[in-house]
Amino acid sequence: MRKRTTSIPVNHFDGELNAGIFVEKISFKDLPGFEELERPERHDRHSFFLLENGTITLEIDFKKYKIRSPAVIYMHPNQVHRILAFENVMVSSLGINNENLNPAYLKLLEEITPAKPLLLKKETFSLISGAVSLCLRFSKRNPDKLYHSLLKDSCNAWVALVISLYLEQSGPTDKLSRFEVVTKAFKEILEHHYATVKRPAAYAQKLNISTPYLNECVKNATGYPVTYHIQQRTILEAKRLLYHSDRSVKEIAFELGYDNYPYFSRLFTNISGMTPLAFRNKNLD
Template sequence: MRKRTVSIPIRTWDRDYGNGIAVINMESEIPGSKEFNYAHRHDYHLFVLQESGISHTEIDFKQYFIDQPTIIYQSPNQVHRALKVKQLSGFIMTMSNENLHADYLKILQMNTPVEPLTLSSKTDLAIIREAFSLCKKLFDRRDDKLYDRQVRDSCNTLVGLFMSQFLKQTKDAEKLSRFEIVHKAFTGLLEQNFVSMKRPADYAAALNISVAYLNECVKNATGLSVSYQIQQRIILEAKRLLYHSDRSVKEVAIELGYDDYPYFSRLFTKVAGVTALTFRRKNHD
C-alpha cells in the first residue's frame, strides 16, 4: 500500500553513526526497517552486500527479487522500497558526497543507475565480504587517533571494489570511443543538473563542445538524441513525484523548473504516452 505523503520522504543522515559514513551488519530486522516498506530516497549513497536471504525490492518502478549473493548500489536520487525481506545477512555502507573520493563520485554519477549485480564468482564475493568486514571493524574503532581517515580511506576502497564489479559489464575506459567518453560525461552532468539545465546547449557549453558534436556523440553511443535523454530524465523524476507523493501536477511541474504548466503537461504526455493525471490514477488504483 502506498503511504500518503506531501513529497517523497528522504531518509537523512543519522549523526549517531558518525561523520558521513556508516557501516552496519545487515540482519532481518535492521533498525527502522519498517520505514523501508514505504517509498523513500536518501541524502547519501547506499552500498549493500546481500550474502544470503531473500529481498524483493522496487527501485524506480522496477522490481528485483534477490535470493543469491548480490551487490546493490543506490544513488541519492533513486526512489525505492522493500516489498519483502526474509532472513537477510550481509552488510550496508552509507556515505555522503563529501566522503567519497572525487574520482569515485564522478564514476558513480556517470554510470548511475546500475542494476543489482549477482556475484557469481566466489573470489569476488570473498574479497568484497572481507573489505566490508574490515570497514566495519575500523568503523567501530572510534577511539583511534586517525579514525576519520581510516574509515574514509577503507570505505572508499570498498566503493572502488563495487564499481569495478559494475564496470565489468561495460567496456574498459581505454577502449571507449570518443563518442562514448562524451556520452558518459553528459550522463554525469544530466544526473546532477536536469532541473536547472534543460537545453542541449546548456550541456554542450558545460562540456566545452558544440551542440552538434554533443548530439553526434550521444546518438552514436546510444542511438538517441540529447533532447530525448534530457526529457526522459525529467519525466522519470516527474513519475517519482506523481506516484510517491500527493503533490499536484502543477506543483510537480514547478518543482522540476517549469513555470509553464501547460507546456509541462504536453511534455509529460509526449514522453510518457499518457497524461500526468492518467499516470497517477492508473498507478494508484
C-alpha cells in the same frame, strides 16, 4: 491507501556517531513490521549493500529487481527505493557522504547510472565480504585515536571494489570512442541541469561543441538524440515527485522547468503512456 507527503522522504541516518559514515549488518528477521520496510525513501548519501544471504525484491525508480545472494547493490543519493519482499535476508550496508568518499571514486560513482544490482561469483563475494568485515570491525573501535581515518579508508576500499565491478561490466574506459566521450560528458552535465536546461544547444555550448555534433555523438553512442535524454531524465524526476509527494502536477511541472503546464502534461503522457494524474492514481493503489 498509502499516505503521501510534501516531498520524498530522505533517510538522514540520524543519531550516527561516525561523522558521515554509517555501517551495519542486519537481518530482516530482526527489523520492525513490513509496513515500515516498504515505505519509499531515498538516502542523503551513497548507499552500498552486500546481500550475503536470502532473496530480496526491491523497487528502484519504478523498476523491480528480484535479487538473490550473493549480490551487491549500489544506490545514488537521489534514487527512490523501497522493499517489496524479502526472505531470510542478511545484508551488510554502508552509507557514506561525499565528504568521506575518495574524490576519484565520487566522480566514477556519478558516472554509474543506472546502477543495477550485480550478482557475485564466489571468488568476488569472498573478496568483498573480507573488505566489509573489516569496515564493520573498525566501526566498533571508536576509542582508537585514528578511528575515523581507519573507518573512512576501509569503507573506501569497499567502495572501490564495488566500482571496479561496475567498470568491469561496462568495459574498458580507455578505449571509448570520441562519440562515447562526448556522450559521457553530456550525461554528467545533464544530471546537474535537467530541471533548468532543456535546449540541446545549451548543452552543446557548455561542452564547447556545435549542436549538430553533440546530437551526432549522442545518437551514435545511445541510439537516441539529445532531446530524448533530456526528456527522459526530467520525466523520471516527475514520476518520483508524483508518486512520493502530494504536490500538484502544476507545481511539479514548474519545479522541473516547465511554465507551460499543458505542454508538460502532453510530454509526460507521450513518454509514460498515461497522464500525470493517471500515473499518480495508478501508483496509489
